[in-house]
Amino acid sequence: MRFVLKTRYAQDVEIFKHSGQRFWYVVLTMFVFVAPFLLGDFYTGELALVFIYAIAGIGLMLLVGYTGLVSLGHAAFLAIGAYAHAYFMTQGAPFVVSLIGATAVCVIVGAIVGIPSLRMTGIYLAVATLAFAQIVQKVLEHWESVTGGHRGMAVPEPELFSWSLGTPRAFYFLVLAVLIGALFVALNLLRSPTGRAMIAIRDSEISAQAMGIHLAKVKTTAFAVSAGFTGLAGALFAHKIGYLAPDAFTILISIQLLLMVVVGGLGSMHGVIYGAIFIGLLPQGIAFLRESLPAGIGQIPGLEPGIFGLILVLFLVYEPLGIFGRWVKIRLFFSEFPLYRKSTYKRQKSYLRTERVH
Amino acid sequence: MELVQLLISGISQGCVYGLIALGFVLIYKATEMVNFAQGDLMMLGAFIAFGFINVLGWPFLWGFLATLAVMGVVGVTLERLLLRPMIGEPPFAVLMLTIGLGFILRAVAGAIWGYEDKTLSTPYGANEAEGREGVSHWGEISIGHENIAVVIGTLALCFLVFIFFRKTRVGIAMQAASQNQLAAYYVGIPVKWIFALVWGMSAMISATAGILVAPLSLINPIMGFVGIKAFAAAIVGGFGSLPGAFLAGLMIGIVEQFAKHSLPPGLEGFSETTAYVILLVMLFIRPEGIFATMQRKKV
Numbered sequence: 001m002r003f004v005l006k007t008r009y010a011q012d013v014e015i016f017k018h019s020g021q022r023f024w025y026v027v028l029t030m031f032v033f034v035a036p037f038l039l040g041d042f043y044t045g046e047l048a049l050v051f052i053y054a055i056a057g058i059g060l061m062l063l064v065g066y067t068g069l070v071s072l073g074h075a076a077f078l079a080i081g082a083y084a085h086a087y088f089m090t091q092g093a094p095f096v097v098s099l100i101g102a103t104a105v106c107v108i109v110g111a112i113v114g115i116p117s118l119r120m121t122g123i124y125l126a127v128a129t130l131a132f133a134q135i136v137q138k139v140l141e142h143w144e145s146v147t148g149g150h151r152g153m154a155v156p157e158p159e160l161f162s163w164s165l166g167t168p169r170a171f172y173f174l175v176l177a178v179l180i181g182a183l184f185v186a187l188n189l190l191r192s193p194t195g196r197a198m199i200a201i202r203d204s205e206i207s208a209q210a211m212g213i214h215l216a217k218v219k220t221t222a223f224a225v226s227a228g229f230t231g232l233a234g235a236l237f238a239h240k241i242g243y244l245a246p247d248a249f250t251i252l253i254s255i256q257l258l259l260m261v262v263v264g265g266l267g268s269m270h271g272v273i274y275g276a277i278f279i280g281l282l283p284q285g286i287a288f289l290r291e292s293l294p295a296g297i298g299q300i301p302g303l304e305p306g307i308f309g310l311i312l313v314l315f316l317v318y319e320p321l322g323i324f325g326r327w328v329k330i331r332l333f334f335s336e337f338p339l340y341r342k343s344t345y346k347r348q349k350s351y352l353r354t355e356r357v358h
Numbered sequence: 359m360e361l362v363q364l365l366i367s368g369i370s371q372g373c374v375y376g377l378i379a380l381g382f383v384l385i386y387k388a389t390e391m392v393n394f395a396q397g398d399l400m401m402l403g404a405f406i407a408f409g410f411i412n413v414l415g416w417p418f419l420w421g422f423l424a425t426l427a428v429m430g431v432v433g434v435t436l437e438r439l440l441l442r443p444m445i446g447e448p449p450f451a452v453l454m455l456t457i458g459l460g461f462i463l464r465a466v467a468g469a470i471w472g473y474e475d476k477t478l479s480t481p482y483g484a485n486e487a488e489g490r491e492g493v494s495h496w497g498e499i500s501i502g503h504e505n506i507a508v509v510i511g512t513l514a515l516c517f518l519v520f521i522f523f524r525k526t527r528v529g530i531a532m533q534a535a536s537q538n539q540l541a542a543y544y545v546g547i548p549v550k551w552i553f554a555l556v557w558g559m560s561a562m563i564s565a566t567a568g569i570l571v572a573p574l575s576l577i578n579p580i581m582g583f584v585g586i587k588a589f590a591a592a593i594v595g596g597f598g599s600l601p602g603a604f605l606a607g608l609m610i611g612i613v614e615q616f617a618k619h620s621l622p623p624g625l626e627g628f629s630e631t632t633a634y635v636i637l638l639v640m641l642f643i644r645p646e647g648i649f650a651t652m653q654r655k656k657v
Contacts, residue, residue, distance in 0.1 A: 070450050072457075116641050123392050123449060127593055128641050130586065131634030138631045251586075255457060262454060302473070302579070306465020312458035316451050317443050 013191040050280030057272040059229025067222040068202030073133030079249035081234025110227020140246040152245035265322025370505035372611020373512035378588035379603035388532040395460035397585015403565025433561025475576035504573040587633040596647025
């Protein structure tokens with residue numbers, strides 16, 4: 001294990017903890033810039049999709065992993081972002097303006113949805129967001145003048161200064177740029193007082209309040225920022241799928257987003273990326289699995305959601321820290337070898353006491 | 359007359375919500391866990407009953423009892439395999455786990471029974487071969503016997519569960535286990551067994567719900583989605599309150615029917631969101647539900 005000797009307080013909030021990290025991130029950045037030239041159009045597109053998932057995941061991770069508020073309705077923000085962006089673009093707004101506009105719409109809606117969250121915790125909030133998502137889906141189906149109802153609406157090609165971003169490679173770089181920007185904003189937010197307040201609320205709402213954190217303000221901010229990131233991802237997602245219909249944003253997508261942050265590892269931005277890669281590649285993996293399985297099993301319809309559910313369950317039971325948590329354990333195993341003890345990451349069990357009266 | 363007819367279909371639909379909500383509340387009351395797969399357990403129960411009664415041709419009563427037995431075992435097994443390792447984990451993890459479980463159950467049911475709609479034959483419902491209409495008429499009002507069965511079944515189950523929690527030793531032990539797991543251990547309550555028992559009971563209640571609902575809505579792997587509305591009912595009623603869940607279910611069912619009737623043409627689809635609108639309004643004005651069972655957290 002690498003210990004960083006901290007000699008200044010500023011080191012606590014540095015984005016890169018030590019020079020090794022900086023080196024590997026530079027290598028990774030170089031790799032993703034070269035990747036589309038090495039991969040074919042298909043895989044470039046898939047990678048762009050992974051990045052879009054990651055942007056949405058950053059939003060959800062800020063909410064679930066860092067503020068401790070669970071949302072089962074993030075597909076709604078994805079949908080609002082996508083539809084707002086497509087609507088603005090069909091009204092003739094330039095690409096960048098439309099993208100910012102769609103994000104702003106989501107931030108506002110997120111703040112409004114966030115207000116009841118001040119009075120709710122845990123399950124109640126999760127279900128409230130679920131209810132919100134169901135209502136949004138009905139609105140998308142019936143507000144035909146804007147969304148086209150069940151017929152759906154086509155998304156115009158992205159254009160930047162009269163330069164088309166429609167090709168897979170150009171779109172890849174667009175999404176990559178947005179992702180890096182989003183990561184930068186999120187990481188900066190997390191080391192700011194607001195981000196620290198969010199983490200404090202996650203760990204204990206009562207002690208955060210006692211330390212003078214304005215719960216209402218921070219929670220609403222968290223919701224708004226989270227919705228904004230997800231809406232931004234939604235706007236890009238609109239271009240990726242090309243044609244919007246209400247059934248592209250069902251509760252299944254909300255669950256998939258949650259699956260992403262849980263499988264990746266709650267409470268870390270690395271987890272978002274791992275989760276996004278996992279979610280992005282899973283359909284390919286299942287398609288491959290279907291081909292290799294005997295015909296009787298491989299052709300069962302509705303296999304994907306079942307496998308999603310199974311993976312979610314297995315992760316929650318066996319590796320609640322997610323892929324990133326597993327990676328941290330493996331790294332520790334090798335750096336401590338042969339002194340690694342299993343109990344290092346043993347979870348503290350807390351026995352339940354209810355707050356109910358009877 | 360039309361209003362009475364609407365009221366009747368609203369009550370019967372509301373009882374469906376109340377019945378599923380009963381399963382939620384039971385598990386929550388005893389284990390503080392939230393089982394999002396309740397609707398899917400109901401779906402599984404309906405399919406198993408279909409297998410016994412329609413495929414194997416057993417008499418209705420025997421098929422019903424066999425379904426209860428199978429679902430009881432399923433409930434206990436699920437608790438033992440999946441939920442017990444989660445004791446002591448944050449509620450969010452359990453919520454996610456049961457959501458995943460719901461997906462698995464749907465996929466399993468779809469793989470075994472397929473995605474076509476199926477109907478369960480009952481001794482009281484409409485049956486052309488035996489010349490039964492399955493509907494009673496009083497003047498201009500007509501009520502399907504399936505609807506009556508749902509209402510009676512819901513009332514009976516609510517009453518039974520209510521008495522169970524108030525009067526029996528096991529019921530009181532369940533309440534103790536949920537109030538403080540560690541203290542319940544110390545006074546000699548076998549908390550693990552209690553949990554397994556609760557899951558078995560809850561699965562049996564959802565199987566009953568499935569059998570009662572199956573003649574009304576066809577059996578298919580996605581029939582469990584009605585569970586989300588029932589969940590809304592459980593929360594509106596004040597999670598953990600049995601009468602609350604029942605009343606809230608009734609309320610949502612009735613308002614939904616009236617909304618379907620009175621919304622302008624083209625917007626009838628919004629009646630589907632009634633449960634969610636009621637839920638959101640309720641969470642805004644009285645987040646603790648009709649019958650509050652929560653108090654402010656003490657440090």
